[in-house]
Amino acid sequence: MNILDLKNVQKIFDGSLEVLKDISLSVDKGEVVAIIGPSGSGKSTLLRCATLLTEMSSGELSYLGEKAAWTDQQTGKAVYADKKQLKKIRSYFGLVFQNFNLFPHYSVLKNLTDAPVHVLGIDKDTAEKTATELLEKMGLSDKADAYPCQLSGGQQQRVAIARALAMNPQILFFDEPTSALDPELTGEILKVIRQLAEAKMTMVIVTHEMAFARDVADRVIFMDGGVIVEQGDPKDVIGNPQEERTKQFLARFSKQ
Amino acid sequence: MTFQVMLQQLMNGFSKTLLIFVLTLVLSMPLGLLVCFGRMSRFAPLKGLIKDGTPRFWKTVCGFRPVSLLFRFFISILRGTPLMLQLLVVCFGPYYLFHTKLAPSWTFTALILGFVINYAAYFAEIYRSGIESTPVGQYEAAEVLGYTKSQTFVKIILPQMFKRVLPSVTNEVITLVKDTSMAFVLAYAEMFTIAKQISAAKTTFMPLFVAGLFYFIFNGVVDYVMGRIEKRMRYYN
Ligand SMILES: Nc1ncnc2c1ncn2[C@@H]1O[C@H](COP(=O)(O)OP(=O)(O)OP(=O)(O)O)[C@@H](O)[C@H]1O
Ligand SMILES: [Mg+2]
Numbered sequence: 216m217n218i219l220d221l222k223n224v225q226k227i228f229d230g231s232l233e234v235l236k237d238i239s240l241s242v243d244k245g246e247v248v249a250i251i252g253p254s255g256s257g258k259s260t261l262l263r264c265a266t267l268l269t270e271m272s273s274g275e276l277s278y279l280g281e282k283a284a285w286t287d288q289q290t291g292k293a294v295y296a297d298k299k300q301l302k303k304i305r306s307y308f309g310l311v312f313q314n315f316n317l318f319p320h321y322s323v324l325k326n327l328t329d330a331p332v333h334v335l336g337i338d339k340d341t342a343e344k345t346a347t348e349l350l351e352k353m354g355l356s357d358k359a360d361a362y363p364c365q366l367s368g369g370q371q372q373r374v375a376i377a378r379a380l381a382m383n384p385q386i387l388f389f390d391e392p393t394s395a396l397d398p399e400l401t402g403e404i405l406k407v408i409r410q411l412a413e414a415k416m417t418m419v420i421v422t423h424e425m426a427f428a429r430d431v432a433d434r435v436i437f438m439d440g441g442v443i444v445e446q447g448d449p450k451d452v453i454g455n456p457q458e459e460r461t462k463q464f465l466a467r468f469s470k471q
Numbered sequence: 472m473t474f475q476v477m478l479q480q481l482m483n484g485f486s487k488t489l490l491i492f493v494l495t496l497v498l499s500m501p502l503g504l505l506v507c508f509g510r511m512s513r514f515a516p517l518k519g520l521i522k523d524g525t526p527r528f529w530k531t532v533c534g535f536r537p538v539s540l541l542f543r544f545f546i547s548i549l550r551g552t553p554l555m556l557q558l559l560v561v562c563f564g565p566y567y568l569f570h571t572k573l574a575p576s577w578t579f580t581a582l583i584l585g586f587v588i589n590y591a592a593y594f595a596e597i598y599r600s601g602i603e604s605t606p607v608g609q610y611e612a613a614e615v616l617g618y619t620k621s622q623t624f625v626k627i628i629l630p631q632m633f634k635r636v637l638p639s640v641t642n643e644v645i646t647l648v649k650d651t652s653m654a655f656v657l658a659y660a661e662m663f664t665i666a667k668q669i670s671a672a673k674t675t676f677m678p679l680f681v682a683g684l685f686y687f688i689f690n691g692v693v694d695y696v697m698g699r700i701e702k703r704m705r706y707y708n
Binding site for chain 2 (some may be wrong): 230266267268302305306308309310312314316317318319320329330333334335362363364378382
């Protein structure tokens with residue numbers, strides 16, 4: 216079964232700016248999808264629609280076959296499920312932001328345990344055990360009691376990934392997880408994501424790291440102007456693109 | 472009158488100054504949060520009338536927020552007129568408006584009421600600036616993690632807000648120490664009123680000078696305490 220289904224998603228900002236035009240995207244269990252494309256092509260907006268941070272104008276969104284939103288036949292506008300259903304659906308996904316967005320007033324450990332305890336209702340000891348294991352996997356065992364401001368950007372992003380994983384999501388979204396980092400810190404994040412891919416975590420990653428997308432993703436999607444221009448096997452899309460726009464974008468990239 | 476007697480009387484007055492100070496702070500800080508909520512209320516009864524094609528002008532008109540507007544109006548009056556005048560209005564307003572007979576104990580109640588309302592308005596604006604300067608990413612991270620709106624506010628936004636506004640709150644508290652002297656317009660016998668009375672009766676500047684010293688030392692203590700609190704909050708940025 217598909218973990219994520221987006222059908223005919225359209226997003227119009229301020230009544231006229233059409234940022235997403237009829238986008239459909241399904242993600243299978245265990246699949247790693249990389250989304251690439253020029254600035255302003257709508258990649259972030261697509262992730263924000265998928266994670267319920269932005270309301271679609273029209274279209275359908277479901278996780279594990281459970282509907283979060285659909286298009287009303289009469290008005291042609293998106294209708295969202297009730298609060299209770301949306302709360303359940305939120306527990307299916309996690310999102311890792313470009314600039315981490317850790318809670319600065321919480322220690323690393325509390326960043327990882329607070330939502331599991333107060334949102335999912337997991338007991339504190341279990342949550343702390345899970346969190347400690349996750350920190351160990353991220354190579355941050357010694358940072359449990361530190362505060363986010365005491366960590367490097369790379370460490371903060373690893374904590375952010377651990378925080379998302381602590382909720383035990385079915386699918387994890389990343390919006391340019393390395394863009395706010397110095398080049399030398401990028402590697403440590405990509406390594407973590409690579410490990411998650413090997414562990415068969417379902418992921419959708421917006422990235423500008425072409426080599427990484429080619430190596431790790433099962434499928435690459437090239438977006439431009441609010442549409443999916445081309446998608447398929449990473450070696451084909453990145454190594455041998457068919458569409459003119461994809462070629463231009465990748466050419467610009469390899470020049471940099 | 473010996474210096475000692477004068478000091479004794481000023482000390483008596485100081486205990487009342489302290490009482491005004493503590494009561495005002497304890498009451499106006501939480502009230503300020505409520506006022507802040509009112510000021511930030513997004514309640515807009517005509518919002519439903521806005522459609523996709525509504526012209527900008529009517530969008531603005533239909534989007535008006537009566538609760539927020541009302542609080543905004545009161546806050547601007549409280550911040551835009553002298554506190555001394557507000558104290559007089561609270562104390563004598565009921566008599567002039569409704570000819571109610573005012574019990575002698577009313578003076579103190581009116582005094583505290585005036586101070587609390589005025590300071591709540593200031594605190595409300597300070598809190599609002601703290602809440603509005605929260606990076607939007609904090610809300611989004613909380614939302615994706617599944618926190619409810621009230622959980623997000625209480626657990627994520629509020630604690631960060633308090634830390635961020637602490638320097639402005641310190642300013643306000645220091646101002647309050649000095650503002651307590653305005654109680655003299657209602658002839659309430661706190662330190663400044665007493666100092667002025669003694670000074671006038673004995674034609675000496677001494678009591679006012681000593682009172683000034685008291686305020687100065689009091690503020691030194693306030694400064695120290697607030698500094699300690701700020702330091703304790705410094706474990707994160
Ligand atoms: N809240 C908003 N209101 C109005 N327009 C918006 C809003 N958010 C995004 N847009 C517009 O939508 C378009 C797509 O933005 P989006 O952030 O999705 O692009 P992106 O592909 O993620 O770009 P980047 O690679 O720079 O992150 C842009 O033109 C942007 O200006
Ligand atoms: Mg983006």
